[in-house]
Amino acid sequence: MKEKRVGFATRIGAIAATVGSAVGLGNIWRFPYQAGYNGGGAYILVYLLCIVLLGIPIMMSEFIIGRSTHKNMKGAVEQLTPGSPFKIFSYIGVLGALLICGYYSVVCGWVIEYLWNSACGSLLEHAPEEFSNIFGTFIASPDCCVMWTIIFLTLNFLVLSRGIQKGVERMANIMMPLLFALLIVFCVNSLMLPGSTKGVDFLFSINFDKLGWEGVVDAMGQAFMSLSLGVTCLITYSSYFKDDSNLMKDAVTISSLDTLVAILAGIVIFPAVFSFGLDPKAGPDLIFITLPTIFQQMPGGTIWAVLFFVLLFFASITSTISLSEIPITFMVDEYKLSRPKAIILTAVQMGIIAVLSALSFSTLSDVTIFGKNIFNFLDFVGPNFFMLLGGLVTAVYVGWILKKDVIHNQLTNGGMHRSRFVQPYIIFCLRYIAPVAIVIIFLYYTGVI
Numbered sequence: 001m002k003e004k005r006v007g008f009a010t011r012i013g014a015i016a017a018t019v020g021s022a023v024g025l026g027n028i029w030r031f032p033y034q035a036g037y038n039g040g041g042a043y044i045l046v047y048l049l050c051i052v053l054l055g056i057p058i059m060m061s062e063f064i065i066g067r068s069t070h071k072n073m074k075g076a077v078e079q080l081t082p083g084s085p086f087k088i089f090s091y092i093g094v095l096g097a098l099l100i101c102g103y104y105s106v107v108c109g110w111v112i113e114y115l116w117n118s119a120c121g122s123l124l125e126h127a128p129e130e131f132s133n134i135f136g137t138f139i140a141s142p143d144c145c146v147m148w149t150i151i152f153l154t155l156n157f158l159v160l161s162r163g164i165q166k167g168v169e170r171m172a173n174i175m176m177p178l179l180f181a182l183l184i185v186f187c188v189n190s191l192m193l194p195g196s197t198k199g200v201d202f203l204f205s206i207n208f209d210k211l212g213w214e215g216v217v218d219a220m221g222q223a224f225m226s227l228s229l230g231v232t233c234l235i236t237y238s239s240y241f242k243d244d245s246n247l248m249k250d251a252v253t254i255s256s257l258d259t260l261v262a263i264l265a266g267i268v269i270f271p272a273v274f275s276f277g278l279d280p281k282a283g284p285d286l287i288f289i290t291l292p293t294i295f296q297q298m299p300g301g302t303i304w305a306v307l308f309f310v311l312l313f314f315a316s317i318t319s320t321i322s323l324s325e326i327p328i329t330f331m332v333d334e335y336k337l338s339r340p341k342a343i344i345l346t347a348v349q350m351g352i353i354a355v356l357s358a359l360s361f362s363t364l365s366d367v368t369i370f371g372k373n374i375f376n377f378l379d380f381v382g383p384n385f386f387m388l389l390g391g392l393v394t395a396v397y398v399g400w401i402l403k404k405d406v407i408h409n410q411l412t413n414g415g416m417h418r419s420r421f422v423q424p425y426i427i428f429c430l431r432y433i434a435p436v437a438i439v440i441i442f443l444y445y446t447g448v449i
């Protein structure tokens with residue numbers, strides 16, 4: 001007997017789950033580091049442009065595909081444009097999600113290890129100069145890395161096993177408001193540190209000399225990563241949206257909240273970094289090496305550390321849940337598997353990729369693909385190939401192939417809302433701006449330009 005497809009129960013729940021997908025390590029760890037590296041304000045300006053010109057239109061195009069059919073990408077393309085070869089890209093989305101979630105879970109494992117050590121009080125008892133060694137020793141320890149990664153994935157799949165409403169939606173409803181509240185507390189705390197204005201200046205002063213061409217490309221890739229575009233995640237989530245949800249409003253709300261979290265994360269990190277005389281360009285180390293130093297010097301440091309890693313854990317798990325939902329929904333819809341079976345199959349596949357990634361800094365450090373270890377290779381190929389390719393395909397499909405009346409019906413809910421300016425704007429961005437911008441990024445990465 002065919003199982004009934006259960007969607008999100010409420011509009012708020014659907015938005016919370018989608019914001020939960022968008023807000024993750026990308027906002028709290030990657031965005032501040034990239035902003036710091038690429039000159040602060042100028043990078044943020046270009047990033048905001050990317051959100052408006054590429055992010056929101058592509059997000060809406062994924063919503064149109066998912067909500068109009070209540071199916072994953074393959075089923076949706078078959079229904080909307082029978083016989084179209086575009087359905088092949090659904091497999092690329094599923095593969096991209098498995099690979100991205102595989103390496104992303106390893107970083108989530110690091111987060112729980114740091115949360116655990118902070119809670120036990122063992123993290124902050126070290127001298128500040130030891131934090132770099134502690135992090136290096138931890139990622140080079142195969143048992144530890146694999147154990148925390150598996151613990152994380154187990155929690156992730158436990159939530160998923162509760163289903164869309166009781167698992168995904170309920171989790172997001174609790175976690176997202178909590179995350180905002182914690183971020184605001186951290187912002188206030190950071191801004192009150194002595195010398196914090198230097199960090200604010202660094203983050204918001206616009207200086208294009210420091211940005212460069214590479215910074216522009218970074219900003220585009222970050223916009224895709226941050227908004228969860230291109231791996232059919234938003235097609236999958238919007239397939240669970242109710243028919244009366246307002247796609248235009250939802251896309252703008254979700255993108256704005258995601259961007260707000262990224263900027264708040266910058267305001268948490270940089271004033272503190274400058275206040276304590278640390279290096280704003282510390283990069284991936286920023287959270288795991290630099291922040292413990294900051295917590296150590298704060299009154300009640302252990303509590304701040306625990307709260308920070310709890311926040312990062314919330315942000316990460318709501319993202320991995322959405323990544324895992326892509327193959328699960330695909331298998332349930334396309335191969336008629338029961339949800340528990342699809343969850344087990346996805347868990348096994350992701351588990352294998354995650355364990356291989358977790359061992360990239362130890363047992364498998366000699367295994368390289370195009371000169372990168374497994375973790376770094378997936379970190380590169382996930383956002384820079386799978387997400388961009390998926391974004392390009394979605395833009396071309398909705399911009400050029402899909403019938404205009406499907407787009408109009410979805411944007412206006414069958415004529416209930418007006419879309420006089422939004423629709424032409426979206427179509428223009430999907431037809432011209434997104435394809436040109438993404439092709440330029442591809443040419444840049446492949447070294448053609």
Ligand code: PFF
Pocket residue numbers: 021022023024025026027097100225226227228229231233234319320322323
């Ligand atoms: N948007 C998430 C982040 O910023 O961390 C990562 C992500 C989630 C990417 C879901 C892709 C996805 F489908």
